[in-house]
Amino acid sequence: MLSVVPKRTGEELDLLFGALADATRRGIVEQLAAGEATVTELAAPYSISLPAISRHLKVLERASIITRSQQGRWRSAQLSPTSLASAATWLTLHERLWAERFDRLDDHLARLTAGPPTLTETESQTPAKRGTP
Amino acid sequence: MLSVVPKRTGEELDLLFGALADATRRGIVEQLAAGEATVTELAAPYSISLPAISRHLKVLERASIITRSQQGRWRSAQLSPTSLASAATWLTLHERLWAERFDRLDDHLARLTAGPPTLTETESQTPAKRGTP
DNA sequence: ACAACACTTAACATGATAGTTAACTATAGC
DNA sequence: GCTATAGTTAACTATCATGTTAAGTGTTGT
Numbered sequence: 056m057l058s059v060v061p062k063r064t065g066e067e068l069d070l071l072f073g074a075l076a077d078a079t080r081r082g083i084v085e086q087l088a089a090g091e092a093t094v095t096e097l098a099a100p101y102s103i104s105l106p107a108i109s110r111h112l113k114v115l116e117r118a119s120i121i122t123r124s125q126q127g128r129w130r131s132a133q134l135s136p137t138s139l140a141s142a143a144t145w146l147t148l149h150e151r152l153w154a155e156r157f158d159r160l161d162d163h164l165a166r167l168t169a170g171p172p173t174l175t176e177t178e179s180q181t182p183a184k185r186g187t188p
Numbered sequence: 189m190l191s192v193v194p195k196r197t198g199e200e201l202d203l204l205f206g207a208l209a210d211a212t213r214r215g216i217v218e219q220l221a222a223g224e225a226t227v228t229e230l231a232a233p234y235s236i237s238l239p240a241i242s243r244h245l246k247v248l249e250r251a252s253i254i255t256r257s258q259q260g261r262w263r264s265a266q267l268s269p270t271s272l273a274s275a276a277t278w279l280t281l282h283e284r285l286w287a288e289r290f291d292r293l294d295d296h297l298a299r300l301t302a303g304p305p306t307l308t309e310t311e312s313q314t315p316a317k318r319g320t321p
Numbered sequence: 322a323c324a325a326c327a328c329t330t331a332a333c334a335t336g337a338t339a340g341t342t343a344a345c346t347a348t349a350g351c
Numbered sequence: 352g353c354t355a356t357a358g359t360t361a362a363c364t365a366t367c368a369t370g371t372t373a374a375g376t377g378t379t380g381t
Contacts, residue, residue, distance in 0.1 A: 068211070072209035073205075073206075076201075077369090079369095095326095095328080104370075107371080109329060110368090113329095125328095128327050128379070129378095226357080227358060227359095236340070236341090237341065239359075239361095243359095260348060261349070263358065263359090
């Protein structure tokens with residue numbers, strides 16, 4: 056009965072990260088980095104059934120990580136050019152953001168333990184907790 | 189096997205990407221990028237129960253994205269400095285790998301369809317679009 | 322035409338996720 | 352000591368994910 060709020064924001068990232076959260080799918084992506092491949096070729100390294108691979112491919116396709124094409128009875132998968140961009144962007148952005156945070160924190164701690172602060176330096180870098188209203 | 193990428197423990201990436209495959213958890217991470225926060229502070233933007241948040245935090249902790257500490261009855265979460273590194277590495281590495289592939293393919297197709305190659309035709313370095321379409 | 326091939330779809334078992342409410346632990350403050 | 356506060360754990364439910372086998376679709380080759 057609970058009303059689930061429809062998740063619209065970041066659904067793309069849900070699919071992207073979700074698709075990459077599986078070792079088999081990451082393996083497929085790595086394999087495809089060497090060039091397009093058919094389903095059986097992609098399945099070869101794994102000990103799981105072909106339908107399972109087929110579904111992994113569907114997941115990757117839904118996440119826009121790969122595209123698929125058919126020639127004759129062979130269906131090949133190939134990496135989509137822009138696919139990982141948004142995930143990579145999110146990650147690197149946040150990684151950089153808090154790397155900076157930690158740099159500043161390190162810096163701050165260094166100053167704290169090194170003696171009296173100098174004049175030009177700000178003291179506002181403590182990880183202050185936001186007060187709850 | 190190709191294995192272009194140094195195999196780290198796939199388990200680690202499973203946990204990392206899996207943790208990021210949820211909008212609430214990404215939201216928490218974004219919130220924590222502004223500084224450490226308590227559980228109720230982190231829960232505030234969401235309409236889900238506190239136990240649900242508590243479990244999201246556990247997932248993030250298991251993925252080594254955050255660490256947690258306790259002072260008094262408040263438990264705060266803070267981002268772990270190195271956490272996203274391996275995920276970001278994997279992504280950017282692969283993105284670059286196949287971006288290059290597509291660049292070369294573009295290049296190749298351009299030459300094929302353009303007739304006799306001209307002087308500086310091969311200098312297109314940038315894929316047409318980057319980022320989220 | 323028909324058999325082998327390359328998949329996909331269907332139906333199902335099972336385990337993981339994500340949410341709930343209720344009860345519990347532990348600290349803060351009077 | 353008592354009570355409110357901060358958060359976790361427990362028990363349960365619903366949905367999603369991943370795998371299986373069996374059957375179906377369409378193509379290739381004799």
